[in-house]
Amino acid sequence: xxxxxHQVTQTFSTIFKGMMMTLKIAMQPKCTLEYPDVKKSLxxxxxxxxxxxxxDCIGCLLxxxxxxxxxxxxxxxxxxxxxxxxxxSVESGEKxxxxxxxxxxxxxxxxxxxxxxxxxxxxxxxxxxxxxxxxAFKKEDxxxxxxxxxxxxxxKTPPPTN
Amino acid sequence: xxxxxxxxxxxxxxxxxxSTHGVLRLEVTTDGEVISFVRTHIGYLHRCFEKHAxxxxxxxxxxxxxxxxYVASMYNDFIYAMAVEKLMExxxxxxxxxxxxxxxxxxxxxxxxxxxxxxxxxxxxxxxxMWCFRDREKILDIFEMVCGARxxxxxxxxxxxxxxxxxxxxxxxxxxCDYLGPKIDELDTVLTYNQIFIDRTANVGVxxxxxxxxxxxxxPNLRGSGKKWDLRKDETYSIYxxxxxxxxxxxxxxxxxxxxxxxxxxxxxEMRESLKIIxxxxxxxxxxxxxxxxxxxxxxxxxxxxxxxxxxxxxxGFYIISDGSPKPFRVKGRSPCFSAVSVLSEIIPGNPMADAxxxxxxxxxxxGEVDR
Numbered sequence: 001x002x003x004x005x006h007q008v009t010q011t012f013s014t015i016f017k018g019m020m021m022t023l024k025i026a027m028q029p030k031c032t033l034e035y036p037d038v039k040k041s042l043x044x045x046x047x048x049x050x051x052x053x054x055x056d057c058i059g060c061l062l063x064x065x066x067x068x069x070x071x072x073x074x075x076x077x078x079x080x081x082x083x084x085x086x087x088x089s090v091e092s093g094e095k096x097x098x099x100x101x102x103x104x105x106x107x108x109x110x111x112x113x114x115x116x117x118x119x120x121x122x123x124x125x126x127x128x129x130x131x132x133x134x135x136a137f138k139k140e141d142x143x144x145x146x147x148x149x150x151x152x153x154x155x156k157t158p159p160p161t162n
Numbered sequence: 163x164x165x166x167x168x169x170x171x172x173x174x175x176x177x178x179x180x181s182t183h184g185v186l187r188l189e190v191t192t193d194g195e196v197i198s199f200v201r202t203h204i205g206y207l208h209r210c211f212e213k214h215a216x217x218x219x220x221x222x223x224x225x226x227x228x229x230x231x232y233v234a235s236m237y238n239d240f241i242y243a244m245a246v247e248k249l250m251e252x253x254x255x256x257x258x259x260x261x262x263x264x265x266x267x268x269x270x271x272x273x274x275x276x277x278x279x280x281x282x283x284x285x286x287x288x289x290x291x292m293w294c295f296r297d298r299e300k301i302l303d304i305f306e307m308v309c310g311a312r313x314x315x316x317x318x319x320x321x322x323x324x325x326x327x328x329x330x331x332x333x334x335x336x337x338x339c340d341y342l343g344p345k346i347d348e349l350d351t352v353l354t355y356n357q358i359f360i361d362r363t364a365n366v367g368v369x370x371x372x373x374x375x376x377x378x379x380x381x382p383n384l385r386g387s388g389k390k391w392d393l394r395k396d397e398t399y400s401i402y403x404x405x406x407x408x409x410x411x412x413x414x415x416x417x418x419x420x421x422x423x424x425x426x427x428x429x430x431x432e433m434r435e436s437l438k439i440i441x442x443x444x445x446x447x448x449x450x451x452x453x454x455x456x457x458x459x460x461x462x463x464x465x466x467x468x469x470x471x472x473x474x475x476x477x478x479g480f481y482i483i484s485d486g487s488p489k490p491f492r493v494k495g496r497s498p499c500f501s502a503v504s505v506l507s508e509i510i511p512g513n514p515m516a517d518a519x520x521x522x523x524x525x526x527x528x529x530g531e532v533d534r
Contacts, residue, residue: 007357007361015356018289021348042306043306044328045310046310067222068223113311114314115310128310
């Protein structure tokens with residue numbers, strides 16, 4: 001009898017304490033954001049969609065090798081000796097670009113946003129941007145093509161599509 | 163008609179059941195309101211982690227390790243990185259060790275906040291869940307600033323960490339430590355010592371110590387049963403031997419040793435202990451490099467290694483066999499949740515149906531780690 005009375009009083013007193021605490025917290029300003037209307041500013045290191053500055057890319061394939069899900073597909077063709085060798089921009093070290101890069105595709109269906117590809121890039125041309133809202137209706141729309149070069153004539157046939 | 167059994171009813175709990183914390187299916191045989199038999203079905207989240215790991219290089223395994231225990235991925239990375247470092251005999255820089263411990267303990271707090279909050283949700287209170295998520299958000303913000311991701315961090319690289327702490331991050335972490343302490347006290351007021359919560363969890367789902375040891379339970383589940391066993395203390399790794407902290411153990415204050423309340427309470431206390439470690443670590447973090455100088459292609463010598471550590475859910479271990487090539491020959495993960503799931507069929511029978519959810523929530527399983 002005594003124990004049950006104690007339990008009942010204990011129940012009501014702890015509920016009262018909890019409710020007072022809840023009331024106190026409810027008075028505080030709210031900490032949520034109305035997402036689509038209000039957007040949070042993202043920190044500098046946010047790992048969003050990949051972007052490649054193709055002018056600075058030297059076609060070293062290190063990113064494709066580092067990718068654990070094989071979402072980066074690069075095709076390179078060696079430049080001939082008599083062809084002029086362009087160089088990357090000053091910020092990325094003016095490295096010689098010895099390859100044509102006719103294909104540089106990143107498949108965001110497969111990308112797992114681990115950031116391992118940006119780490120070994122010698123010219124820092126492959127970076128992760130703050131973009132995160134890029135859903136698409138078709139899977140093909142999530143394959144981003146960065147390459148600007150076309151295949152040199154008669155040197156190599158392009159790979160078959162699909 | 164007399165041959166027809168009418169006493170027992172088989173109910174499927176899950177796989178799409180909110181209180182199973184993922185995709186776990188419990189085949190429950192009930193006799194009236196009381197459960198007489200439980201069979202667990204796992205494998206709904208199987209993603210071939212071990213087979214994947216054989217086909218990527220040592221660093222490429224890291225994103226897959228992230229996805230094992232997806233609410234504590236920082237700690238999974240920590241232990242996997244330690245395993246590869248032991249295999250290759252790499253010396254990790256001092257600053258990187260400190261950053262790892264700080265991030266690991268923050269992750270432990272975040273993981274326990276989630277466990278405690280959802281446990282409250284399981285037994286029928288919604289407010290603490292929201293409060294825990296509000297505080298967990300602050301930890302995720304810290305992680306986002308440091309490594310760029312909010313859930314699957316991939317922050318610990320082999321030989322250190324991927325990026326140094328940002329400027330002002332130490333002050334932010336100190337600020338967070340001062341913020342969280344009173345919040346845990348608030349949680350105590352509203353949930354831990356609430357009489358309804360105590361009545362709901364005390365003396366429910368008791369795991370005696372010998373059962374816990376037989377089923378190889380580790381982490382808060384084992385400590386809730388009264389065994390003082392913490393790998394951070396008993397088999398110290400990284401730099402945990404430099405910090406002062408206690409190992410909370412269930413004592414059966416509200417009911418008997420090893421009940422749901424004890425396991426819950428151990429988690430709440432562990433958050434306080436983690437705060438102690440973080441405070442000590444941020445005060446003594448040295449300057450220096452954050453990553454050891456390593457070749458681009460990691461080729462460990464032929465051999466095998468097993469490294470274990472105290473993840474938020476218990477003992478997480480990685481067994482790696484190397485054949486000298488850049489890809490591991492075999493990676494095996496020892497997950498604490500797998501053992502925790504197996505104990506369910508031992509402790510749930512005999513309890514009413516409503517307590518099954520309370521017991522399931524109290525052992526705090528993550529199905530990503532059970533199935534891997």
